[in-house]
Amino acid sequence: MKLIKRRATNPNKAPTGIEGFDEITSGGLPHGRTTLLVGQPGSGKTIFGLRFLVHGAQVCKEPGIFVAFEEASKRIVANAEGFGWNLPELLRRKLYIVDAQPQPDLIQTGDFDLTGLLTALEVKAREMGARRIVFDAIDIMLALLPDPTAKRREMYRLHAWLLEREMTAIITAKAGGDEASSLTDHPFSFMQFMVDCSVALNHSVTLGVSQRNLRVQKYRGSAFDENEAPFVIGKGGFDVAISRALGREDSAVSEERVSSGVARLDTMLGGGYYRGASVLITGFPGTAKTTLSGAFIEAACRRGERTVFFSFDSDGSEVIRNLRSVGIRLERFVKSGLLRMISARSMGGSAESVLVRIKTLAREHQARCLVIDPVSTLAKTGNELTAHGVAERLVDWSKSNGTTLVCTSLLDEMSGQLEGGTPLQISTMADTWIHLNYLVQSGERNRGLSIIKSRGTTHSNQVRELILSDTGVTLADIYTAGGEVLMGTLRWEKESAERVANEVAEVAGKLKRVTLNAEEAVLKVRAKSMDTELLAKQVEKTLLDRTTQSRKGELSRGRIRMRELRGGDRANARHKLENL
Amino acid sequence: MSRDPRFKFRLYVAGETQNSARANANLTAFCAAHLPHRHEIEVVDVLQEPRRAMADSVFMTPTLIKLAPKPNRRLIGTLSQPQLLLETLGLET
Numbered sequence: 001m002k003l004i005k006r007r008a009t010n011p012n013k014a015p016t017g018i019e020g021f022d023e024i025t026s027g028g029l030p031h032g033r034t035t036l037l038v039g040q041p042g043s044g045k046t047i048f049g050l051r052f053l054v055h056g057a058q059v060c061k062e063p064g065i066f067v068a069f070e071e072a073s074k075r076i077v078a079n080a081e082g083f084g085w086n087l088p089e090l091l092r093r094k095l096y097i098v099d100a101q102p103q104p105d106l107i108q109t110g111d112f113d114l115t116g117l118l119t120a121l122e123v124k125a126r127e128m129g130a131r132r133i134v135f136d137a138i139d140i141m142l143a144l145l146p147d148p149t150a151k152r153r154e155m156y157r158l159h160a161w162l163l164e165r166e167m168t169a170i171i172t173a174k175a176g177g178d179e180a181s182s183l184t185d186h187p188f189s190f191m192q193f194m195v196d197c198s199v200a201l202n203h204s205v206t207l208g209v210s211q212r213n214l215r216v217q218k219y220r221g222s223a224f225d226e227n228e229a230p231f232v233i234g235k236g237g238f239d240v241a242i243s244r245a246l247g248r249e250d251s252a253v254s255e256e257r258v259s260s261g262v263a264r265l266d267t268m269l270g271g272g273y274y275r276g277a278s279v280l281i282t283g284f285p286g287t288a289k290t291t292l293s294g295a296f297i298e299a300a301c302r303r304g305e306r307t308v309f310f311s312f313d314s315d316g317s318e319v320i321r322n323l324r325s326v327g328i329r330l331e332r333f334v335k336s337g338l339l340r341m342i343s344a345r346s347m348g349g350s351a352e353s354v355l356v357r358i359k360t361l362a363r364e365h366q367a368r369c370l371v372i373d374p375v376s377t378l379a380k381t382g383n384e385l386t387a388h389g390v391a392e393r394l395v396d397w398s399k400s401n402g403t404t405l406v407c408t409s410l411l412d413e414m415s416g417q418l419e420g421g422t423p424l425q426i427s428t429m430a431d432t433w434i435h436l437n438y439l440v441q442s443g444e445r446n447r448g449l450s451i452i453k454s455r456g457t458t459h460s461n462q463v464r465e466l467i468l469s470d471t472g473v474t475l476a477d478i479y480t481a482g483g484e485v486l487m488g489t490l491r492w493e494k495e496s497a498e499r500v501a502n503e504v505a506e507v508a509g510k511l512k513r514v515t516l517n518a519e520e521a522v523l524k525v526r527a528k529s530m531d532t533e534l535l536a537k538q539v540e541k542t543l544l545d546r547t548t549q550s551r552k553g554e555l556s557r558g559r560i561r562m563r564e565l566r567g568g569d570r571a572n573a574r575h576k577l578e579n580l
Numbered sequence: 581m582s583r584d585p586r587f588k589f590r591l592y593v594a595g596e597t598q599n600s601a602r603a604n605a606n607l608t609a610f611c612a613a614h615l616p617h618r619h620e621i622e623v624v625d626v627l628q629e630p631r632r633a634m635a636d637s638v639f640m641t642p643t644l645i646k647l648a649p650k651p652n653r654r655l656i657g658t659l660s661q662p663q664l665l666l667e668t669l670g671l672e673t
Contacts, residue, residue: 098634098639099637100637100639102640103654105653105654106654106655106656107653107654107655107656107664108656108657109655109656109657109659109660109661109664109665109668110599110602110603110606110659110660110661111599111602111657111658111660112599112640112641112643112656112657112658113594113597113599113641114639114640114641115594115595115597115600115626115627115641116592116594116626116633116638116639116640116641116643117639119594119626119627119630119633120626120630120631120633120634120638120639122630123630123631123634124634141640144640144656146657
């Protein structure tokens with residue numbers, strides 16, 4: 001059942017469990033075939049082989065045999081202890097190490113063959129159902145054979161035996177210094193033609209920094225990445241660094257936004273960073289790059305997201321202390337285990353090994369957010385050549401995991417003048433690039449923040465002033481006056497001048513209102529008194545009318561009376577009355 | 581010659597292969613020439629007794645192990661160089 005399930009994934013490949021290698025070879029080594037692994041002493045051949053067997057035994061239900069021509073089984077087990085493979089447990093049933101080192105006092109007289117070994121292996125393989133086998137350092141055994149013909153014969157014997165049993169095999173052999181010799185001038189170069197897959201390991205030291213590379217030289221019947229890929233022997237054994245292979249599926253893109261930890265910056269970005277995005281914060285020393293990434297971390301931890309902070313400049317505890325001074329409190333998250341601070345000030349080695357450690361630690365912590373402060377550490381002396389590729393893979397890896405990555409990067413004063421290329425050219429890969437710089441003006445240095453780019457989000461074009469205070473990180477609007485950007489005290493002055501002007505205007509307005517009110521009141525009073533006057537006049541007028549009428553009545557009444565009294569001269573009476 | 585030690589050999593062979601047959605013949609001839617009447621040869625076929633070969637860490641065939649006199653010595657190959665054999669077994673005078 002399980003066998004069917006595994007075969008359904010890829011019937012022709014035997015996965016090695018080596019991260020990166022299985023991707024390069026799109027699945028692993030050729031199943032049931034032989035692979036030749038050549039490399040200088042100490043290039044990691046034994047570990048590669050062991051990892052292959054351990055993965056087979058633990059994951060693929062394929063027990064394996066390790067034939068050790070060079071090292072004693074005890075030493076192999078002891079050496080592999082650090083990788084956490086639990087060899088002693090596996091050695092009970094699923095893994096067997098054959099001590100095939102020739103005794104030092106062994107005398108060789110004439111031709112011999114490997115029948116003894118193969119017979120023994122036959123028995124052992126059947127007994128434990130072994131499907132995988134590694135012959136480590138076959139060159140030791142071959143050196144004992146008297147002539148090239150015998151060497152060739154025994155290699156073909158071995159190969160035929162392996163093919164017949166459909167064992168997935170690795171044969172390791174030491175190769176000389178440069179790689180070219182391993183291909184053509186090698187005494188057993190014929191093995192290259194015999195096997196179905198061939199892998200070369202290479203170990204060099206550039207400017208004191210060790211660089212390991214792996215290259216698949218041939219792989220019959222399968223596509224593979226033919227470029228040299230750097231690898232590291234680390235905590236988990238063997239880790240091959242690969243850039244995205246062509247045709248690999250894109251990782252899921254998220255529409256979710258995560259807060260940058262600074263509310264106004266979120267607004268400037270139209271809602272925050274994208275989940276899984278790579279954010280680059282560049283700036284000169286002291287422009288608050290760490291503080292800005294600290295704000296991001298605090299926000300992440302508040303949301304309950306597991307986070308790792310790699311500090312290459314100062315100790316993690318120092319970072320926490322320094323951030324406390326600007327109101328970013330991280331202690332509680334460290335205590336609760338949500339946040340892991342990694343002090344990596346002295347983390348040495350190649351950029352590649354640093355990347356592997358970053359990946360391992362982030363994976364261990366199951367981090368959703370990651371801060372690397374500063375990422376320019378990768379480009380330290382001796383790593384200039386590889387650092388770019390490493391940074392690229394860092395971005396790629398975090399994207400494929402959906403990890404939100406914030407990197408800070410130092411710009412030195414000179415290159416900063418151009419405000420352009422970061423040493424790793426990571427700026428072209430980053431989704432969001434925030435640049436911090438100083439503006440020196442009237443005896444002050446002030447921090448300015450601008451968003452150089454932010455893919456897929458609307459973002460503000462404004463330069464804002466970044467203000468650090470003990471209550472936190474805020475962004476302030478800056479003033480532009482006469483074509484000049486005002487920050488710091490100048491901005492404050494401008495602001496207060498405006499405030500004063502506002503106040504004056506307000507007071508004046510109030511005063512005006514009061515005056516108007518007063519005038520209005522006066523007018524109202526006047527209107528009222530005139531109303532009263534009007535009323536009085538009207539009353540007076542009515543009275544006058546009435547008196548006139550009553551007088552008229554009185555008069556006519558009087559005349560009638562007179563006429564009545566006089567009798568007889570009506571006409572004169574009227575005339576007299578009219579003359580009155 | 582009672583003070584001369586007795587030699588005990590174990591020869592691991594792989595069936596009737598050419599190398600094994602040659603080693604067997606060479607050893608028999610060598611013993612007849614240099615160790616008459618004071619040698620024992622046990623021939624073990626790894627194809628028949630693979631576990632014994634494994635227990636003895638015999639991976640290359642043919643392998644000759646000198647069990648006595650002590651110390652044990654190991655030789656691989658067809659034993660085609662009698663001089664080397666003499667030296668290895670300490671028989672050279």
